[in-house]
Amino acid sequence: MNETQFPLAGKKEWIGLAVIALPCFLYAMDLTVLYLAVPHLTAELKPTSSQLLWIVDIYGFLVSGFLITMGTLGDRIGRRKLLLYGAFAFGITSVLAAFSTTPEMLIFTRALLGISAATLAPSTLSLIRNMFHDPAERTIAIGIWGTSFSIGGAIGPLFGGLLLQHYWWGSVFLASVPVMILLLIVGPKLLPEFKDPNAGKLDITSVCLSLVSVLTAIYGIKQMAEKGFGGTSVFWIAVGILLGAFFVRRQLSLQDPLLDMKLFRIPAFSSALVSNFLIIFVALGSFLFVAQYLQLVLDLSPLEAGLWTLPSAIGNVIGSMTVPRIVRFVRPAYVMASGMILAAIGFGLYSIIEGNSGLFLIVTGSFILSLGICAVVILGTDMVVGSAPPEKAGAAASISETATEFGGVLGIAVLGSIGTAVYRNRMMGFGENGDPSVMKSAYDTLGAAAEVSRKVSEEFGSALLIFAKDAFTDSLRLVSVICAGISIFLAFLILFLLKNRNSGAE
Structure with a gap:
């Protein structure tokens, strides 16, 4: 071949x-x-x-x-x-x-x-x-x-x-x-x-529709990530979806559409696109918690936290170099599904973190996770671009990148909201200690709790910070369990949709 x-x-x-x-x-x-x-x-x-x-x-x-x-x-x-x-x-x-x-x-x-x-x-x-x-x-x-x-x-x-x-x-x-x-x-x-x-x-009208629909939807998703599920975020997401629907309808009626919707009829294209979207959803959604855990729970400096993320980057390099060799002998679907199982194992390690002792689990889990993500993203991107006609490669590449962007912001918003809800609910167990006007912010985020702990008495601040760190670790564990479940689901979905595909060239 x-x-x-x-x-x-x-x-x-x-x-x-x-x-x-x-x-x-x-x-x-x-x-x-x-x-x-x-x-x-x-x-x-x-x-x-x-x-x-x-x-x-x-x-x-x-x-x-x-x-x-x-x-x-x-x-x-x-x-x-x-x-x-x-x-x-x-x-x-x-x-x-x-x-x-x-x-x-x-x-x-x-x-x-x-x-x-x-x-x-x-x-x-x-x-x-x-x-x-x-x-x-x-x-x-x-x-x-x-x-x-x-x-x-x-x-x-x-x-x-x-x-x-x-x-x-x-x-x-x-x-x-x-x-x-x-x-x-x-x-x-x-x-x-x-x-x-x-x-x-x-078509300038299509350009404007695509731009405004994407921007409004992503703005709404970011609002949801920062302020929680509310009327403002729902409004902007709904506007984005509505404008997106107008965009799609216009493309179907144009002789020279900005985006050829026929690309989505190619099974390998659509299936690989969904796979990339979901893997970036769980990857970036979980990374938000890992970055905070390293700095706010383990009290590492930004530079130290950055250094401890290097094993993940090394895993990306190793995965990027080995996946193309493995796929010469094994069907892409099996390699991608195996990657999702590796991702689930990485998330599984995150889910058993206890208090301040999680650095080894974080580093090991992120390395394994990066190997799994590489398998899906590389082969998924190859299928998206390779399955499109050569003259439509630019459109296919842009759709692939847009899907990963949406997956990232949606993962941060949805998983971030779930984690924040768990943290707040857990912090309610701290009781009504302290000045309510001061404590309110401590119940919102771990960063705010750390700031509050420096403004109150040493004994009270120490107790608050320990409790807040435990609450945040609980939220990290739950989000990791959700991500592991999505990864396992995606492994079976890939096998079902792509098991007979050799490459995007088909």
């Missing part, structure tokens, strides 16, 4: 893969690198709490909103061209962000960064579809592509901490500039150009 049917990639393609992995690395790093810089930029720019929230969130919002548009635009104007335009814009806006002088300027430049970043993931993934025609080689290439995201996300906090020790907060944005310059120099020589020869004109 390869050498006689599919041309193999040459040296130029593999070097080109290394080139397009670099912007993906920076794309992921930019999602996490800002968190450590928040105290520094807050001291200098003095944003309000609302402005600070927008500084942090606007990048991810606009990445999510523009993915579908940018993926389809690449199919029309050329994927290499869009990638290079995006790299140029990303470099320029990174410089503007680094030297922002007001909160409003930083919000605006972060928004521009998000729009330009939305060109990177679908452009690079769709280019892989055209550079690697052999299914086995394409799986390896997608594994390397996925690894660049994992390493970027893991290194972001560490790299940011290193820069902030020696330079000002804006330095965290400048790291991307040399890489983007390199991409602009070597990209035209190493990357092929490809576009849909029969693509029609871009």
